[in-house]
Amino acid sequence: MGLHKLALLGAAIASAGVIAATTAPGSAWAQNEQFIPGLVYRTGAYAPNGIPFADGARDYITLLNERDGGINGVKITFEECETGYATDRGVECYERLKGKGPTGAAYFSPLSTGITFALTEKAPGDKVPLITMGYGRSDSRDGAVFEWNFPLLGTYWTAANVAVQHIAKEMGGFDKLKGKKIALLYHDSPYGKEPIAALDIMSKKYGFEFLPIPVAAPGTEQKSQWLQIRQQKPDYVLLWGWGVMNSAAVTEAGNVNYPRDKMIGVWWSGAEPDVVPAGEKGAGYKALMLQHPAGKSAVYADLEKLVIAPGKSLAKPDEIGSVLYNRGLINSMLGTESIRTAMAKFGNKPMTGEQVRWGIEHLDLTAERIKQLGFEGMIGPIKVSCADHEGTRLSRVHQWDGKKWNIISDWYTADDAVIAPLVKDTAAKYATEKKITPRDCSKES
Amino acid sequence: MAFFLEVLIGGLLAGVLYSLVALGFVLIFKASGVFNFAQGAMVLTAALALVRTLDIAQKEWHWPFGLALAAGFAFAAVVMAVIAWAAERMVLRKLVNQEGIILFMATIGMTFFIEGLAQTLFGADVYPLNIGLPKEPVFILESVFDGGILVNELDIWAAVIAGLLVAGLALFFQRTRIGRALRAVADDHAAAQSVGIPLNQIWFIVWLVAGLVALVAGAVWGSKLGVQFSLSLLALKALPVLILGGFTSVPGAIIGGLIIGAGEKLAEVFVGPSMGGGIEIWFAYVLALLFLLVRPQGLFGERIIERV
Numbered sequence: 099m100g101l102h103k104l105a106l107l108g109a110a111i112a113s114a115g116v117i118a119a120t121t122a123p124g125s126a127w128a129q130n131e132q133f134i135p136g137l138v139y140r141t142g143a144y145a146p147n148g149i150p151f152a153d154g155a156r157d158y159i160t161l162l163n164e165r166d167g168g169i170n171g172v173k174i175t176f177e178e179c180e181t182g183y184a185t186d187r188g189v190e191c192y193e194r195l196k197g198k199g200p201t202g203a204a205y206f207s208p209l210s211t212g213i214t215f216a217l218t219e220k221a222p223g224d225k226v227p228l229i230t231m232g233y234g235r236s237d238s239r240d241g242a243v244f245e246w247n248f249p250l251l252g253t254y255w256t257a258a259n260v261a262v263q264h265i266a267k268e269m270g271g272f273d274k275l276k277g278k279k280i281a282l283l284y285h286d287s288p289y290g291k292e293p294i295a296a297l298d299i300m301s302k303k304y305g306f307e308f309l310p311i312p313v314a315a316p317g318t319e320q321k322s323q324w325l326q327i328r329q330q331k332p333d334y335v336l337l338w339g340w341g342v343m344n345s346a347a348v349t350e351a352g353n354v355n356y357p358r359d360k361m362i363g364v365w366w367s368g369a370e371p372d373v374v375p376a377g378e379k380g381a382g383y384k385a386l387m388l389q390h391p392a393g394k395s396a397v398y399a400d401l402e403k404l405v406i407a408p409g410k411s412l413a414k415p416d417e418i419g420s421v422l423y424n425r426g427l428i429n430s431m432l433g434t435e436s437i438r439t440a441m442a443k444f445g446n447k448p449m450t451g452e453q454v455r456w457g458i459e460h461l462d463l464t465a466e467r468i469k470q471l472g473f474e475g476m477i478g479p480i481k482v483s484c485a486d487h488e489g490t491r492l493s494r495v496h497q498w499d500g501k502k503w504n505i506i507s508d509w510y511t512a513d514d515a516v517i518a519p520l521v522k523d524t525a526a527k528y529a530t531e532k533k534i535t536p537r538d539c540s541k542e543s
Numbered sequence: 544m545a546f547f548l549e550v551l552i553g554g555l556l557a558g559v560l561y562s563l564v565a566l567g568f569v570l571i572f573k574a575s576g577v578f579n580f581a582q583g584a585m586v587l588t589a590a591l592a593l594v595r596t597l598d599i600a601q602k603e604w605h606w607p608f609g610l611a612l613a614a615g616f617a618f619a620a621v622v623m624a625v626i627a628w629a630a631e632r633m634v635l636r637k638l639v640n641q642e643g644i645i646l647f648m649a650t651i652g653m654t655f656f657i658e659g660l661a662q663t664l665f666g667a668d669v670y671p672l673n674i675g676l677p678k679e680p681v682f683i684l685e686s687v688f689d690g691g692i693l694v695n696e697l698d699i700w701a702a703v704i705a706g707l708l709v710a711g712l713a714l715f716f717q718r719t720r721i722g723r724a725l726r727a728v729a730d731d732h733a734a735a736q737s738v739g740i741p742l743n744q745i746w747f748i749v750w751l752v753a754g755l756v757a758l759v760a761g762a763v764w765g766s767k768l769g770v771q772f773s774l775s776l777l778a779l780k781a782l783p784v785l786i787l788g789g790f791t792s793v794p795g796a797i798i799g800g801l802i803i804g805a806g807e808k809l810a811e812v813f814v815g816p817s818m819g820g821g822i823e824i825w826f827a828y829v830l831a832l833l834f835l836l837v838r839p840q841g842l843f844g845e846r847i848i849e850r851v
Contacts, residue, residue: 141659143773145667286821312821318773319780321553322811322823328693329546342773345669349767353680353695371669375769379678 131175132168132437132448133199134159134430137191137208142182143316144341146371147422151209152178153413154426157405161397162434164404169437170446175199181213183341188213189220196224201448204437205229205458207429211289214247219532221246226451227458229436231429232257232365232388236292239488240525241459242536248458248487250432251477255520256512257364257386258293258336260493262300263510264362264386265334276305281332283323283339283347286312290338293364295520297336303516317343324350337363337385344372345380352379359384362495369421373498381500386493390428390476392421392503397472401427421503424476431471432480436461459484459542478509484539491517545688550812551805556698558784558804559705560767563760565781565788565796566708567753572790573729574749575635576643580650583778584657585626585754587770590761591665592619594672594770612674616758623754626657631747639742658775667772672765676700701763705797708759712793715752725749729791786831789844798842799831806830 136155139148159176168174177198179191188208196203205227208214214234221228222245229248230238236255238247265280266272282297284290294310301308309332311323317339324347327335335356337347344367351358359382363372368385370392376383398419405411406418417423440449440457449457461482468474482489491512496503529536564586571579596618600611634649677700682691716722727735728745736742764774788799807830811823834842 141662141667141772143771143776145662146669146771149667310820312819314821314824316773316776318768318776319557319823321557322550322808322815325546325550325553325693325808326812326816328549342669342768342771346768353678354693355680375669375671375771377671377673 129200130172130448131199132172132204133175133177133202134433135191135195135198135203135206136176136178137181137188137206137210137213138178139181139183139209140178141180142184144183147341147366147369148183148209150369150371150413150417150420150422151426151429153411153417154423154428155207155430156426157401157411157413157423158397158427158430159434160405160410161401164410165400169434170441172441172446172448174434181208181210183210183212185210185212185216189216192217192220196226199448201450202226203451204449204454205433205451207231207433208234211235211292212287215288218244218247224451225455227455229429229433229458231425231432233289236296237521237524237528239486240521240536241484241487242539243525243529243534244487245537246455248482248489250458250461250480250482250487250489251388251428252365252491252493252512253488253517254289254292254338254364255296255517256488256491257493258296259300259491259512259516260386260495260510261336261362261364262297262304263513264384264495264507266304267507269333272304277307278334279307279309279330279332281309281311281327281330281335283311283313283320283327283335283337285317285339285343286314289340289366293336293338295524296517299520300516313339313343313347315343316341317346320346320350324354324356327351327356328354333360335361337361337367339363339367339372341371345375348373348376348380348383351383352376358382359497362386365493368496368503369425370503371422378500380498382497384495384497384506385503387496387505388425388428389478389490389492389494390421390424391494391496391505392419392424394419395424395473395476396469397427397431400472428473428477431473432461432463435463435471458482459487461489484537484542545684545690545692547809547813548684548688549692550808552692552694553698554805554808555801556694556702556804557808558800558802559702559797560698560760560763560800561777561780561784561804562797562800563701563705563708563756563763564777565784565800566705566712566793567756567760568778568781568785569788569790569793569796570712570749570753570756573793574725575646575728575746576732577635577646577650578643578790579753580647580778581630581653581657582753582757582781583775584654584661585623585757586761586764586777587772587775588626588657588661588665588761589619589623589754589758590672590765590770590774591661591670592622593674593758593762594670594765595665597672597674598670608675616762619758619761620755623758624751627747627750627754630750631743635746636743654775658772662772669769669771670765671769672762674762674766676763676766678766697763697767704759704763708756709793709797712752712756716793721745721748780827783827783831785841786828787834787842789841792841792843795841795843802834802842803827803830 138152181188236253238244363385365388373380436458440453480489495507567582593615597615600606677696685691784799788795807823807827810826
């Protein structure tokens with residue numbers, strides 16, 4: 099080996115050492131900082147949906163640092179990692195970021211059901227909680243089995259139940275569902291398949307015919323699925339898509355003259371990028387809300403003054419106040435309020451993942467606290483517990499009028515008589531399969 | 544019967560849209576033997592350049608629609624010319640006489656670079672595109688079948704555009720000097736060079752023509768889906784078309800598209816439900832591979848006989 103190659107090898111080894119040293123927990127980090135990682139996708143097929151969420155999540159953390167100096171005086175450090183919505187890259191990002199900061203990552207929000215499935219196996223060993231707000235495994239609301247997963251604000255089974263409730267209301271009662279046909283047009287992935295179990299149960303309970311129709315990712319071409327829908331003539335179509343699949347579905351519905359007001363999307367199919375490309379064909383389309391609408395709540399006063407106006411936000415003007423930007427804000431608010439809850443027990447210092455997990459499990463946001471935080475009108479109260487990692491089962495429905503989303507329903511509460519037995523059953527099966535001994539929630543404090 | 548015909552016609556029209564993307568691959572492979580993996584990225588870039596210029600010209604400069612549209616196509620064509628020049632100057636010229644697989648790998652690298660650069664320059668949002676093509680559903684054969692057969696006006700226009708494009712390319716290849724030079728290069732690089740045909744110039748031209756085909760494909764697909772990153776993934780829809788039609792045949796790209804489009808839609812609708820659905824993506828490849836068993840060079844591909 100020549101001198102030149104030897105020098106290069108030496109430099110490479112030294113660089114690797116520096117990287118290893120800086121990524122090890124506790125080293126080279128200010129000791130009074132709380133590290134929060136961000137798994138984002140600002141590139142690739144799902145970027146139009148990923149960018150506003152990532153910007154909202156980032157802006158709320160910037161706001162806390164600018165306005166309050168962090169959480170209870172502990173500054174937040176934040177680092178994004180690009181997953182491209184790919185599970186392998188998501189796991190890579192998790193491995194790279196889990197040990198950063200003086201106490202490691204506070205929590206992860208994988209922003210992908212596929213990545214969540216992969217990390218669910220890893221999180222208990224690493225003692226890092228997963229906040230999967232409105233996505234992930236629906237049975238993970240059972241905290242006795244899924245100690246480290248928190249599908250806050252709503253699971254896909256909650257969504258499926260609320261969608262059926264809304265259809266029943268539009269038809270004049272649950273008894274009117276008998277003999278009707280409800281199709282599910284879904285992304286052929288763990289995410290898209292998640293509501294099938296709940297819809298199967300409800301189809302038997304209420305007597306409607308359930309017609310699942312998969313769409314292969316990314317979902318750009320849906321002609322055959324919509325021709326099937328035209329032939330089968332379902333009374334309603336539930337849409338469980340993401341990214342381009344949503345706008346393609348709304349466009350194709352127009353192409354086959356399927357009434358858009360008989361379509362109800364899940365909350366991941368109910369944002370601006372999902373309907374804008376369809377143009378006039380999108381008018382009338384409905385979607386569930388992960389509680390919150392588009393628009394600006396009281397928190398925007400500080401956001402605009404301290405983050406947006408000084409140029410500290412990456413968001414473009416038309417993103418601000420959009421559905422997914424608001425969702426990013428709420429995701430960070432729930433995460434940081436969980437850290438604050440943990441600090442109330444463990445002291446005002448950077449929290450470990452284990453302490454943050456306790457904080458999420460004891461998160462109790464009353465209507466008054468939500469108002470104080472500037473999120474009044476965005477979400478309803480949420481109270482998480484060992485037995486209930488979802489914390490609330492509320493949702494509403496909004497409708498696209500061609501220019502903006504309008505809320506068209508009151509709050510629905512998912513019927514736990516339908517969902518709870520399914521959660522218990524599947525969570526128990528998961529526990530047996532993975533050899534997990536469920537916690538006794540009555541003994542948890 | 545009416546539903547079968549509806550699916551068949553829908554599939555054939557979808558196939559034409561795949562052919563639009565496949566044509567770009569064929570042109571470059573035919574002239575230079577390079578399988579240009581970056582063709583999908585070129586579709587995305589062309590569509591982004593078109594839609595962003597159209598938006599700015601209409602909303603900020605308040606140009607009339609026709610003028611804004613012309614400016615959009617002109618700017619996108621310039622962007623395609625820049626990509627063609629850069630590809631020839633910075634990649635192909637440096638890799639001349641290398642193995643085909645090396646050139647193929649180079650185009651994979653170009654794909655990521657072009658995709659990233661296009662999104663950085665033009666944005667990663669979803670941009671609705673209106674180039675004046677009608678998009679309403681229409682019913683045909685209403686007197687024959689109860690309720691008629693549903694087709695979409697945009698798909699019909701896409702078929703017309705594809706037809707015109709193929710006719711234009713055929714004229715270009717057969718009737719112009721440059722076209723004849725392109726065919727000569729396609730037949731034998733070294734022989735073409737020995738009679739004074741400038742290889743570098745020909746490669747630039749063929750990449751430019753493929754770029755313009757990408758612009759047409761991007762405009763049609765962008766009108767259908769909105770301009771967004773997924774346009775780049777259309778390359779995957781064109782692959783089975785190429786396998787089936789042959790990598791060197793323009794008519795093959797069209798016929799291949801029609802067979803793949805019709806085959807995958809009929810399979811999804813009539814076979815899919817018994818297999819859990821979602822079969823059309825892999826079925827297209829199965830169909831293409833079945834054809835390969837009978838004609839390894841594709842339906843219209845050139846049979847390569849090497850004497851040793």
